Every structure is written in structure tokens, then in C-alpha cells.
Amino acid sequence: MSENTNDPRIVRTMHMLREALLELMEEQGFERITVKDITSKAGLNRGTFYLHYADKYDLLEKTTEDMMQGLRQIAQTFDPLDLVLHESPDTPFPFTVRLFEYFGKHVRFFSVMLGPKGDPAFSSKFQEFMRVHLLDKFNEFHHSEDHVPVPWDYLTAYLISAHLGIVQYWLEQGCKHTPWDIALMFTRMTQLSPIQSAGLKK
């Protein structure tokens, strides 16, 4: 397992392995894939795989970490103050648009990993990401713990999972709506009750 990422041969090889993994995941899901599949799709020797990764799980982990790194960079541009100040019901929150653009850019990865053939540990990781980078920051604004209709931690679980559900559904549907459209739905669902969102009330 090499560490030196300067050698262009190494960079090239690792990139080819990751690309092959993504293509195969799209075709058959992660578990059916063998190391032989990956290397032959990448046009490399099977032995070469083991020079860089311990096994296919290791390769998946490293690939995942790259994607999470991208998400963290986007998260840095998030300011809860913007969300509080954002009132318009017809324009989406810009940060959300940016997130969906990123998902769209890496559809193959996210639609497999968050889909029924994916890795539930990745969904957990993604939920943890939303909790830490989005909701916990927002939580700083309210400290009234008494007599709320629903405890904060349950509301958090509800919202995080709901939003993940939208992401999954959007990917599942082949990203038919634009990031802007989806982001607008988010904005509205946060402002309205489910019953209102359905157009059944007020």
C-alpha cells in the first residue's frame, strides 16, 4: 500500500480504480463486485490493486472520504444567520442549491450509496454530517427547552431523515428537477406543516 501520491503513475492508477468501482457499483451494486472485476474494468493487473488498497472495502472507504471532504467544503459556506434572515417562500436557500449541485455532479456515487443497494453506514455518515454542520449550528439560536411540542433531538432526527429522503427520492427519479427546484421545496416544507404542504389547509 503506497503512500507517495506524487508519482503520476500512482495517481493515475488510483483514479482508474476508483472510476472502475463507481461504474461497477452502478451496474451491480457494491457487494457483487470482486477485485478482479475492478481491475479488469480498469485495465490493470489484479496484483496492482493490492499495492494501493487492502481490499474493496478499503477502496470504498477512501472514495467515500473524498466525497465527504467535498461536502465539508460546501458546509463551510453555510451560515445559520442567512437561514434565519431568509423569508421569501418563492426563492430557495442558496446553500441548499449548492449542495444539490454537488450531488448532481457525483450522481453515480450518491445514487448508489444512498440507494437500496448502498451502504447504510454511509447514510449514517451523511446524517451525522447534516446534524453537525447544519442543525447544531441552527440550534444555537434557541435555548427554550421547556414545554416545546416536540423534543429537539426528535425533531432533529425527523428533519434530517426527511431531508435525506428527498435527496434519495430526487436521485432515484434520475434528478429530473433542478437543484433550484428541490431547494425551493425544502424551503417551503420547513416553513409549512405537512398538511399545509399538501395544500389541504390555509
Add this chain to the structure above:
Amino acid sequence: MSENTNDPRIVRTMHMLREALLELMEEQGFERITVKDITSKAGLNRGTFYLHYADKYDLLEKTTEDMMQGLRQIAQTFDPLDLVLHESPDTPFPFTVRLFEYFGKHVRFFSVMLGPKGDPAFSSKFQEFMRVHLLDKFNEFHHSEDHVPVPWDYLTAYLISAHLGIVQYWLEQGCKHTPWDIALMFTRMTQLSPIQSAGLKK
């Protein structure tokens, strides 16, 4: 692969295999498990496994199907009219209580399968269950497709995933709240917007 479930030896063996599967999934997730792992944890011969199941996927499927059968039975007691007529914000919807009692009765299974080491295909199955048995029935009551704030299918995805999230969080926390308490939260979150649920408005 035997069919006769009368022989106590068969019942006992199949039960031991299923229990072993759940324990191992909890420890290392489904994919890393081998048939040898399962049988040695169950204290059985490896050959015995193949007398009852084709492979580990078959075992998982059969186990899952049993649980889904239980859910379907509960779903038969659901009438969307009850939900429409239910107005009280301080008593939960009885059907929801029944569901959570069932989860509590089979904590081992549900907390493993819906957790980070579980099977994302099961989550999908469970979501499909909620869509068919709960939301589609409810959908019959409104046919106003025009100018709703959020399209029905996205709202459905949002709600189903949100509710799944609550179930997961409840299991993860070791079922600290009673089924009654959780059901009440559901009732409130459906009636209020997320902002209201947090106690930030009105």
C-alpha cells in the same frame, strides 16, 4: 431445503440460525458474514445450514419476510378515516401506538436491520410498506393537484423518510420513550410545521 415446520428439530435449528444471523449482523454487518460464521455461532454443522436455506441471502430474506408479515397484519387495522377524524393534539393516533409496540417486541431485528450495519434494501421495503399501506390510502382524500406548495410525491418521500428517521432514532436510543409518547410526537409533527414543532413560532 425442508418445508415441514412441524418437527421440533427443524424449528429449533432455523430459530438458532436466525438468531445467530442477527447477532453477527450487529457485530460486523451482513456482507462480511460467512455461512461458517453463522453455523459456528449457532453451534451447528455447516452442512445443516444448506438443508434449510440456499445461502445467507435466502436466510436474510426469509427472516425479513416474517417481520413484514407481522407489519401487514397491523396495517389491516388502519383506516384513514380515523386519522382524518382524529383532532386531539394530546392523544396519539392509536394505530401508530400499535406499530411501535410491534417494533418494541422485535427490537433486536429492527434495530439491527434499520441501523448503520443493516440492510438498506430493508429500509426501502419498509418505506414501500408505509407508502402503500398508509400514505396511498390517505391520498385518496385529496385530488387537488394544482398549485400545491409541494408536489405530492415529494411530500410523500419527505414524510415517509421522516417517520422512518424517528423509528431509527427511537431504536438507537434504546426505546427510552413509550410507544404512546412517540406516537404523540408523530401526531404533533404532522399537525405543525418544523418551526412550530421546535417551539419557535406561535
Add this chain to the structure above:
DNA sequence: TCCTCAAATGAACTTTGTGTTGATTAATGA
């Protein structure tokens, strides 16, 4: 340009898990 070092290759090898088979032992229930 040539030379050196490390990456990639190819082939052989061991190990591990799968799924099957057939003979043997042990439990069930009539």
C-alpha cells in the same frame, strides 16, 4: 541521454469460503 528507483505486470501459490455429496449418527413420533 543514460541511469536508477519504484511502479506495474504476470504467473504461481496458499488460503478461505462456497455449495454438494454420501455415509453415519441421533432424535422424533407413530
Add this chain to the structure above:
DNA sequence: TCATTAATCAACACAAAGTTCATTTGAGGA
């Protein structure tokens, strides 16, 4: 008690994992 059949045990062929090492290839420095 006895026939039936589940469970065990050992052996098998097979596929993929992971290792090893000699050889070839290519990148970068002198």
C-alpha cells in the same frame, strides 16, 4: 419399538482472495 428424517462428518470441486517474486516499464534526476 421401529421407521423416518434431521443433523453430523468428511471429502470434494470450484471461485475468489490475498501473497510472493522475478521481470518489464516508465518517471525523474544527474
